[in-house]
Amino acid sequence: MSSSAFIKTVAWRYFRYNRSGERLISVISTISIIGVAIGCFAMVVTLSVLNGFRAKVTALTVQFEAAVKAEEFPMSRETAEYLQHWARAQPDIRFTVPLIERKALVAGDDATEITYIKALQLDSLHYPVASQVIGGTFDLGDAAHPRVVLGYGLLDKLGAQVGDTVAIISPLEVTGPFYTPPVIKAEVSGVFRADIFQYDQLYAFTNIAAGQELFRLTDEFTGVEVYTTDFQQADHVANTIRGTPRLRALHTTTWFQRHQTLYGAMRLEKWGSFIVLTLIILVATFNLISSLVMLVLEKIRDIGILKTLGATDQSVRRIFIRQGLYVGAIGTTIGVALGVILVLTQQFTGLITLPSVYFIRVVPVRLLPLDIVAITVVSVALSILSALYPAKQAAGLQPIEAISYDH
DSSP: OOHHHHHHHHHHHHHHBOTTOOBSOOHHHHHHHHHHHHHHHHHHHHHHHHHHHHHHHHHHHHHHSOSEEEEEEEEEHHHHHHHHHHHHTOTTEEEEEEEEEEEEEEEOSSOEEEEEEEEEOOTTOOOGGGGGEEEEOOOOBOSSSBEEEEEHHHHHHHTOOTTOEEEEEOGGGOOSTTOOOOEEEEEEEEEEOOSOHHHHHHEEEEEHHHHHHHTTOTTEEEEEEEEESSGGGHHHHHHHHHTSGGGTTSEEEEHHHHTHHHHHHHHHHHHHHHHHHHHHHHHHHHHHHHHHHHHHHHTHHHHHHHHHTTOOHHHHHHHHHHHHHHHHHHHHHHHHHHHHHHHHHHHHHOOSBOOTTSSOSBOOOOOOHHHHHHHHHHHHHHHHHHTHHHHHHHHTOOHHHHHTOOO
16 A cells, blocks of 8 residues: 555544544534534625625626726817727727716705716717616707706705706806806706616716806817726726827726725725634634544554554654545535535525615625635635644654553
8 A cells, every 4th residue: 555545544544433433523523624614605605795796886887987088177179089089990999978077066946966967979879878767868958958867866856857957057167256157957858877876866967068068168078988898998998098199198097996995995895804704714723623632642552553563754744634634625615515506596596685775686696716716725724734733743752652652
């Protein structure tokens, strides 16, 4: 029998049999396995839920706004047209939309609210937000008859309805104590729901002519939205714009950069959860250390006999390290398998739902292979590390003292 086969045989026998010869794993080892399994299960489920929420927020964000935005205040028509012409030659870009985006006040019957006005030059394009209209139509009107599309939360606070007229005021354009701010009257043609609080509560859309009149920008813009074929190409497109000499001066940002604080918080939450849940496995490994120390005491005479027959210190050490490996492997397999089953069940059936007050109807989940690998590696590694001390103690026993040891 080879050395490796000998170590596996002895290690597995010690793992399965206790001192009385009954085929069972010791109680403490069982508790260790259960602890490792619970920790792995909790990590798989928690990380999958956090991944799911991140993916859901990303999907809603990129559905509402452009992957890339190039801005300048003010941006001349020549610059905007050059960027549009340049974009038409790029395979990763679907279309572009010149716009004016600034803060303003919207006054309704019940209240006056601070709002982000997005005045768009659509040129008959189908704007993505049009698919999120839940009442009325996505009609922005024209210079003579401006119309506005409001977020449903903003509409509710204003006490307005589709068909009502609201006043849009731009106090930022006041240049002196005797100048009155620009005001336009616009009919509410539609209401949208993006299911993201800041958009539904703060955003309103109108046509570019109304925006230029409101913000006193004569044939000028504040930026151009760039919609890509795949939002994952945003960094590539943004870097290409920054590398184009005539467009280099523009302030170009991606959807991720504009929400970097939010995604940074979600990333911190994910890794914080990973570290905290690792403590469950760590507690289980302390139980494993106890069980292995007890196993060494129980097998002292066996160790002495093995060493007398020629087993090396390294072989004995590897036998007891394998005990930790078995506990880690079994506990990890059980925990990860149960976690994956629950996550996949939720993903395909939507079994776990959320109260109606939330904008997401069911708990979103997303299983990432990299997370499974990280959980497996950490769990098994901690189990093996917990076996090092007992294994060292076993390897250090002297054969004569071990054989003559009386329990």
